[in-house]
Amino acid sequence: MIIDCHGHYTTAPSGLQTFRAAQLADADALPSPFDVAVSDDEIRASLEAAQLRLSRERGTDLTIFSPRASAMGHHLGTEATGTAWARACNDLIARVCELYPDNFVGVAQLPQVAGGDLAASIAEMERCVNELGFVGINLNPDPSGGHWTALPLTDRFWYPLYEKMCEFDVPAMIHVSASCNANFHATGAHYLNADTTAFMQFVQGDLFADFPSLRFVIPHGGGAVPYHWGRFRGLAQDLGRPTLEEGVLGNVFFDTCVYHRPGIALLLDVVPHDNVLFGSEMVGAVRGVDPRTGHNYDDTKRYLDALDLDVVSRAKIFSGNALRVYPRIARRLAPAAASAGA
């Protein structure tokens, strides 16, 4: 079995965006998430033509699926609009998982608010895990959308959320949303900045001493982290911090959303294979075909296949690590499928 740990519903039917536009146009009206006008046929069409077709073509099986990250928009609207928006997006993911239980498992969008507390986010996580069967959450370290007004991820501000994550045994993918700071292109800079920033915060903080079972996936191959691994090792040393292996790697994982073979080769040369999860972020940030290869940039399985990985590493990266980091996946799969390996 091959698990893609990083997919968003970027092709959601237009009824979802109509709902969002209405609530942002008039916060007082606050349309109900139950009013999202999307039919099952529209959901099927939106996936069959895109994620499901590509998944079948590329030979992947199960996608850990969350709402479109760039549309989370935690810097927009009020806590009430954000809560209704997260609920609408998560309910749609739940319908996808119901329609295609062998192809998708859900991950929740949280109704974070720049400057707000985490009560609504904790409540929505609880609903998504307990009622919708979701296996993880996306956590935005910068709800301000590129202005970085939130406290570092290691600050006690975040602890109530982490306590619930540990209680539910769900990991978080660190994932920012759109950038409203013109200095940072969303997917080209803001995303990668956040990945790199989160890792350095984990190096600096004592978070995992307080939460030994807390788990984070840093997407997009870890941003600049693998390329600058020596810098982070050296900084940890200079700052009197534990080694990266002792201080961070028991709790932090990277996906393979690096859109060329040399980048994935570097990732796997530097980061232990226990800490890498196959991911493509398909259909997502980069949708084109690389003229040098004739294949989509985001066809990351192709780069991994070209690396001639040994059987053990391949099994870990393509499914074993995902099942370990997201233990609730195994509970959703038939026992036979869960033990089938890669």
Ligand SMILES: [Zn+2]
């Ligand atoms: Zn993403």
